[in-house]
Amino acid sequence: SQTIHQWPATLVQPVGSPLSLECTVEGTSNPNLYWYRQAAGRGLQLLFYSVGIGQISSEVPQNLSASRPQDRQFILSSKKLLLSDSGFYLCAWSEYTDTQYFGPGTRLTVL
Amino acid sequence: EDQVTQSPEALRLQEGESSSLNCSYTVSGLRGLFWYRQDPGKGPEFLFTLYSAGEEKEKERLKATLTKKESFLHITAPKPEDSATYLCAVRLPFGNEKLTFGTGTRLTIIP
Known part of the structure; x- marks a missing residue:
């Protein structure tokens, strides 16, 4: 069966510091991968998605970037965090069907 | 602009009291409507995918239905463990990977 991992689970970072969140998927090959952000009182917002290694599509222009160095690894990065980057970051994957399956999430607090 | 609206925002029910959650959408060319459950x-967590008007799916005490403009998540004789936020999302026509989410309904089942 497929498993999706995210780390770290929680992170507290100062404004202006860099960020790296990692997501890995097990038990599948060439999945579509997604990064979402969930802010309090708002729906999930798609940030990036990838259909293959090195292929990244951005949905929202912002302070963040994404990379996919390996088939089942997806990384979310920032060079300098802003207060507005705080939120719950979710990675998701999908395979042959439309259904997206989510990871456990990373709670990011920028102070 | 494509939108997904969920109602009510919050719902408190007594254990065993059946009710329904609503998800209405204004998208062109729906390619799937998805229900998820999210614990704090x-x-x-994925629950259902519906693709065409008239389709119904069931899982334990939950049943999801779909019309041309909305979906309902019916919960029958709920238990306290059904307490969670229920999210609805829609997927746009072929070639677009994006899921557009509603803000969710926070369901509380009182013993």
């Missing part, structure tokens, strides 16, 4: 501090 965790990633969304």
Whole structure:
């Protein structure tokens, strides 16, 4: 069966510091991968998605970037965090069907 | 602009009291409507996918239905463990990977 991992689970970072969140998927090959952000009182917002290694599509222009160095690894990065980057970051994957399956999430607090 | 609206925002029910959650959408060319359950501090858990008007799916005490403009998540004789936030999302026509989420309904079942 497929498993999706995210780390770290929680992170507290100062404004202006860099960020790296990692997501890995097990038990599948060439999945579509997604990064979402969930802010309090708002729906999930798609940030990036990838259909293959090195292929990244951005949905929202912002302070963040994404990379996919390996088939089942997806990384979310920032060079300098802003207060507005705080939120719950979710990675998701999908395979042959439309259904997206989510990871456990990373709670990011920028102070 | 494509939108997904969920109602009510919050719902408190007594254990065993059946009710329905609503998800209305204004998208062109729906390619799937998805229901997820999200517990506090965790990633969304997939429940159902519906593709065409008239389709119904069931899982334990939950049943999801779909019309041309809305979907209902019916919960029958709920138990306290059904307490969670229920999220609805829609997927746009072929070639677009994006899921557009509603803000969710926070369901509380009182013993």
